[in-house]
Amino acid sequence: MxxxxxxxxxxxxxxxxxxxxxxxxxGASPEVIAAITACASGQALPYGNDELTHIVERQLAEVFEHEVDVFLVSTGSAANALALAAMTPPWGSVLSHADAHINRDECGAPEFYTAGAKLVQLPGEAGKIDLAALAVNTTRMVGDVHSAQPSSVSITQATEVGSVYALDEIKAIGDICRSANLPLHMDGARFANALVTLRCSPAEMTWKAGVDLVSFGATKNGTFGVDAVVSFRRDLASTIAFRRKRAGQLSSKMRFMAAQMDGYLRDGxxxxxxxxxxxxxxxxxxxxxxxxxxxxxxxxxxxxxxxxxxxxxxxxxxxxxxxxxxxxxxxxxxxxxxxxxxxxxxxxxxxxxxxxxxxxxxxxxxxxxxx
CATH class of the missing domain: 3.90.1150.10 (Aspartate Aminotransferase, domain 1)
Known part of the structure; x- marks a missing residue:
């Protein structure tokens, strides 16, 4: 040398x-690296049919205290775009905060994956959607063939400015969505950071408050290349499954993605x-x-x-x-x-x-x- x-x-x-x-x-947590190493030898069924992927699916069902469909993907951008595409038709609109990651930092991925759905930017202090503005926009121009139709709502938890939606704020948004018959998506790139701040359960921060789909982030908090779309609605499973494959996000050696998530979730x-x-x-x-x-x-x-x-x-x-x-x-x-x-x-x-x-x-x- x-x-x-x-x-x-x-x-x-x-x-x-x-x-x-x-x-x-x-980098990545040592537990994640150890999990990768442990699954590196031997054989396993491809495309998510392996036992380790099934273990992760069961782990996330336990985490959320709910029957869920889990779709592992390689990036948060893919998770967000696929989730929104499953909820929103091409002629629809996604209501989100103006500073949401899907609006500012996804390079048009949500519009691309939804085949052209419109992102409607809403105001709100501290990166959080103003409830009055949301309520107005969920019913604006509904039924008018000349206008993109309100079709879904997305919130970021924690937000891009580091604030956290309180449980009552999420529930209020969920109530507005239910009254307008709109599904609610949570961009949880920093899901764990928000969760420990609120000191609540994942169930309380999601489906119990009216959330239908979660982009469950892990890459920012310990893994090196896996996030997940977690769906509480079984009717969306087939749509997400086909969209994931079409998007090139169905990994043949899914066990390596599952191993990361397993190492991330195991033992807290x-x-x-x-x-x-x-x-x-x-x-x-x-x-x-x-x-x-x-x-x-x-x-x-x-x-x-x-x-x-x-x-x-x-x-x-x-x-x-x-x-x-x-x-x-x-x-x-x-x-x-x-x-x-x-x-x-x-x-x-x-x-x-x-x-x-x-x-x-x-x-x-x-x-x-x-x-």
Whole structure:
């Protein structure tokens, strides 16, 4: 091995990752890797007919305390798009918050998979749908052949800004959907993070509140390539099954996807991971709140924290190797995201760096003669 390679390896060992851009940058839980290894030898039936996939189906039925149909897929985008396609005809519309992931960050996948259904953007504080606006839009232009027909509703739990729908809010949305005879979908990319915040059961956060389909996210919280569409409506099973195959999401070696989900669910790994990620976000918010010129936009209810920082502080943190999204929303607004792999040292490093960088900023702004 040459001297250059040795130096690069040495530098890599000494540098701790400083990423807060997303929970997608984390690796996978050891339990998930162990589950993959355990199923790597031998033979198993393909296309989800293996015993491990059936075990996961039973696990999720126990988790939700309900008979469910489970469709493992490789991405959250696929889960969302397939779920919405099963609920929404091409001439229909999906009602969601304007900042929902399906509207902002799916590159038109819901429209593509539904063969052209319209996404209707609704307002609401803290990333949550305004109930009055929802009620109006569920009945708007119904029966008018010239208008896309309200056909489904989608909520994001936790939301894109890190807030969490309370149980009574989900139930209120579910009631509106039932009165308009519209199915309700939950984008649960950060399902576990919201669940541990509410300290409720998965059943209470979903079907008991009126949810029909859930995109059950796992990739952001411990797996490396599996999410699931979980359906509480048996009448949608055949539609989703054929759509999954047509979308190229029916894996021939499904047991490797099932193994990830099994390792994730077994012994409460998914809940412990979420508790830790949320705790790191709370600790980061608490620490940054004491830093001059840092304004916390909203206390994190899950594992996402938005702050407003001076440009000089943003630049300084970036120069020190910290990574986070900034200026995507408006000038000076940054987003920090923690994960199951974020350590207390990671959080302390960021708080310490922000403190050291902000002290000169605050001193420079102090009036002459001030102490």
């Amino acid at each position: 040459d001297e250059t390679s040795v130096k690069i390896m040495s530098d890599n060992k000494q540098t701790r990752p400083r990423g807060f851009t997303s929970d997608n940058i984390a 790994v998914w809940l412990r991971n979420a508790v830790h990620a949320n705790a790191m976000a709370s600790a980061l918010a608490q620490g940054l709140a004491t830093v001059p010129d840092v304004e916390i936009q909203q206390r994190p209810e899950a594992n996402i924290l938005f702050c407003q920082l001076p440009t000089s502080l943003i630049r300084g943190l970036l120069d020190m190797g910290f990574r986070f999204y900034h200026d995507r929303w408006e000038s000076g607004i940054v987003r920090f995201v923690t994960s199951f792999a974020t350590t207390e040292a990671d959080v302390s490093d960021l708080i310490g760096a922000a403190t050291s960088l902000s002290t000169p900023i605050a001193s420079a702004r102090a009036p002459a003669g001030a102490e």
